[in-house]
Ligand code: HEM
C-alpha cells in the first residue's frame with residue numbers, strides 16, 4: 001500500500017518542486033522569448049500527462065490490490081478505447097510540434113539586415129572578427145593560420161583588410177541590432193553558448209555554421225563552450241558585452257584591423273579603424 | 276479477437292523431439308565454462324555485464340563526488356573526470372545494458388519461452404560470449420594503459436577523440452576503446468543471429484508469433500535492430516582507427532592543433548556523427564524494447580490479468596523499432612547540419628511518441644481492474660512506468676527542435692537520458708532478476724532485502740535525476756568537471772549538486788544489498804518450486820527447476836494458447852499455462 005502513497009507523493013513532490021524551484025532559466029537577453037514560450041507550453045502539457053498517468057496508477061494500485069478472494073476482470077482489448085487514446089495523444093503531440101516548427105523556421109531564417117560577426121574557437125579560447133567599413137568579412141582558411149595570422153584570414157582578399165580582429169578577448173555587440181554569428185573552429189568541435197541568448201550551435205573545423213539573434217538587454221554575459229573539446233572544455237569561457245550604441249562605438253575604436261595587425265610597420269598606429 | 280481460446284484444430288499430436296545424446300556436455304569444463312547451453316551462457320553474460328557495470332557505478336560515484344564537492348578530491352583532475360565520464364557512459368550503455376538484455380535475458384529466456392531446447396547455433400552462441408568477454412578485457416586494459424582510457428566522451432566525436440588535447444587521444448586509450456567496440460560488435464552479431472533465427476525457426480508447435488510473450492517480441496525486435504544499427508558503429512570505428520593510425524582523413528578536415536598544422540584534410544566530422552547516431556538512437560531502443568517486453572510480462576503476471584491490447588503492443592514494438600531508424604539526427608539539432616533537417620527529424624521524433632504512449636496506456640490499463648500482487652517484481656515494474664513516463668516526457672522537450680536549442684548539451688539532457696534509458700531499464704533489470712531468480716536458481720530471494728533495495732533505489736534514483744533537470748534549466752552544461760565562479764549560476768545550484776551526490780552514494784550502496792541478497796539466497800533462500808508466481812509462459816512449466824540442459828526432458832511442450840490467460844472466467848485457477856489444453860483434452864501422448 002505504501003507504493004500507492006509514494007506514487008501520489010512523487011506527483012505532489014514533483015509539482016511542488018517545480019513550483020517552488022529557485023532553479024529556473026536565466027533572464028533572457030535576446031529576441032528568442034518564443035523559445036521560452038514553447039518551453040512553457042511543453043511543461044504544461046507534459047506535466048499534466050505525467051500527473052494523470054501516475055495518479056491513475058496510484059489509484060489502480062490502491063483500488064485493485066490483491067485481497068483475499070479478489071479476481072481480475074477479463075478483457076483482452078478494447079478497440080474503441082485504444083483508438084480514442086491514440087487520437088488524443090496525436091492531438092497533444094501536434095499542439096507541441098506546431099509552435100515548435102514555427103519558431104524553428106524563424107530561428108533559421110536570418111533577417112537581411114543582420115550584421116555578420118565571426119566567432120573563432122580553438123582549444124581553449126574564443127576570438128572574433130567583425131567586418132570593417134565595407135561590411136564584408138574577408139575569406140579565411142585554416143591552412144593560412146600562423147603565429148602572425150592566428151585566425152587564418154586570407155591576406156590576398158581585399159575585403160579582409162579592414163576586418164576587426166579581436167583575439168582572445170571580449171566581444172561587444174550593440175543592443176537592438178540583429179547579428180548573424182558565423183561560427184568557425186580551427187581545431188576540434190566547440191559550441192558557442194551564452195545561456196541568456198538561448199541560441200547555441202556547434203562549430204566544426206572545415207565548415208562555417210551560424211545562428212542569429214538580436215540582443216535585447218545590455219550587460220555582460222558569459223560564454224561557455226557546450227561541445228566537449230578536450231581537457232580544457234570546462235574552462236573555455238569568454239564574455240560577450242551588450243552595449244548601447246555609444247559604448248559599442250567607443251569599444252570598436254580601440255580595436256585593430258587585420259591589416260594593422262599583420263603589417264603594423266606600414267600602417268600608422270594613429271590610423272584607427274573608422275566604422 | 277485475440278487468439279486466446281484453443282480450437283479443436285489446435286490439439287495437434289505432440290512431436291517427440293529426440294534428446295540426442297551426443298549433444299550433452301561430458302566434462303566439468305564443457306558444462307560450466309565452455310558451455311554451449313544458452314542458460315549457462317546467459318549467466319556468464321549477465322555476470323560479466325554486472326561486474327563491469329559495478330566499475331561504471333564506481334565511476335559515477337567519483338564523478339558525483341567531483342560535481343558535488345568540487346576541489347575536494349585532488350586526484351579527480353579534468354583529465355580524470357573526462358575519462359570517468361567516457362568510460363561510465365560507454366560501459367553503462369553497451370557493456371552493461373545491451374549485453375545484459377540481449378546476451379543475458381535473451382539467452383536465458385528465448386529458448387525457454389518459445390519452447391526450444393536451446394539456441395539454434397549453440398557453438399556460435401558460446402563464441403559470442405567469449406568474444407564479448409575479450410571486448411570487456413580490452414576495455415578494462417585501457418585503464419592500465421599509458422595515458423589511461425580515452426576521455427573523448429561516450430560519443431567519441433572526432434577530431435578531438437584522436438588528438439592530443441583529449442586524454443588518450445594520442446595514446447592507447449582511444450585505440451583500445453575502438454578495438455573493444457569492434458570486438459563487442461563481432462561477438463554481438465554472433466549472438467544476435469542466433470536469437471533471431473531461434474525465434475523464427477526454433478519455436479515449438481503451436482507457438483505462433485502472435486502467441487509469443489512480449490518479452491520475446493521485445494528482445495527479438497531489439498536484436499533485429501541491433502543487427503542493423505551496429506554495423507554503422509562498426510564502420511565508424513574502423514574509419515576512425517584508420518584516421519588515427521594510417522593518416523586517412525575520413526573524419527578529419529584540415530586543422531591546426533595548438534598552433535601546429537596537421538596533415539589531415541578534406542574529411543567530415545559530421546559524417547561520424549551521422550554514423551554514430553544512426554547506431555546511437557536505435558541503441559536507445561535496443562535497451563528499451565527488451566525492457567518494454569519484460570515489464571509487460573511482469574505487470575500481467577503480478578496483476579493476474581492479460582496484458583491489455585496485446586496485438587497493439589506487438590505492433591507498437593515493431594513500429595517503434597522501425598521508426599527509430601529515421602530519428603537519429605535529433606541528437607544533432609545543434610551540430611551544424613543543414614537546418615532544414617530539423618523539420619523532418621522533429622516530426623519523426625514526435626510521431627514516435629505516439630506508439631510509445633500507447634504502450635504506457637496499455638501498461639496502466641492492465642492494472643485497471645486487476646488483482647494486483649505487490650511483489651518485488653511488480654514494485655519495480657511500477658517504478659519503471661513512473662521513471663519511463665518522466666523521461667519520455669522530457670524527450671518531447673529535446674525532440675522538439677527549437678526547444679532543444681537552449682537545453683542541448685546541458686545537465687537537462689543528462690537528467691533526461693538517465694531517467695529514460697538509465698533508471699527505467701535498470702528498474703526492469705531488477706524486476707526481471709527478482710522475477711526469474713526462482714526459476715534460475717530454484718530458490719526464493721529474501722523479501723525484506725528486496726523491499727529495502729527497491730525503496731532505496733526507486734526513491735533515491737528519482738531524487739538524483741528529477742532535480743538534475745533544473746540544474747540544466749539554469750544553463751549548467753554537461754561534461755563540466757566544475758562550474759567555478761560563473762555569474763549566472765547561483766550558489767543554490769552547488770547545494771543542489773551536493774544533495775544529488777549524497778543521494779547517488781546512498782543508491783549506489785543499496786546495490787550491495789541486492790548483490791548480497793542474490794548470493795545469500797542462493798544458499799539460504801527457501802525452495803521456490805517450479806512456478807512460484809503461477810505464471811502462464813512456458814519457462815515456468817519446465818519438468819525440473821532449474822531447467823536442465825535441453826530444457827524439456829523427453830518432450831518439448833505443445834502450445835495451445837497465448838501467454839496471457841490470467842483470470843479467465845470459468846477456468847479452475849486464475850491462470851492457464853500456455854501448454855495447458857483446457858478446456859479440451861491433452862492430445863494423446
Ligand atoms: C546511480 C546511477 C548513476 C549516476 C549517479 C550517474 C551519474 C552520471 C554522471 C555524473 C555523468 C556525467 C555528467 C556530465 O558531467 O556530463 C553521467 C554520464 C552518463 N551516464 Fe550516468 N549515472 C548513473 C547511471 C547510468 C546508467 C544506468 C546509464 C545507462 C544508460 C548511464 C549512462 C550515462 C551516459 C551515456 C553518460 C554520458 C557520458 C558522456 O557524456 O559521454 N548512467 N552519469
Ligand SMILES: [Cu+2]
Pocket residue numbers: 189190191225226227228229230232233234236
Ligand atoms: Cu568545449
Ligand SMILES: [Cu+2]
Pocket residue numbers: 555556559602603605606
Ligand atoms: Cu535518439
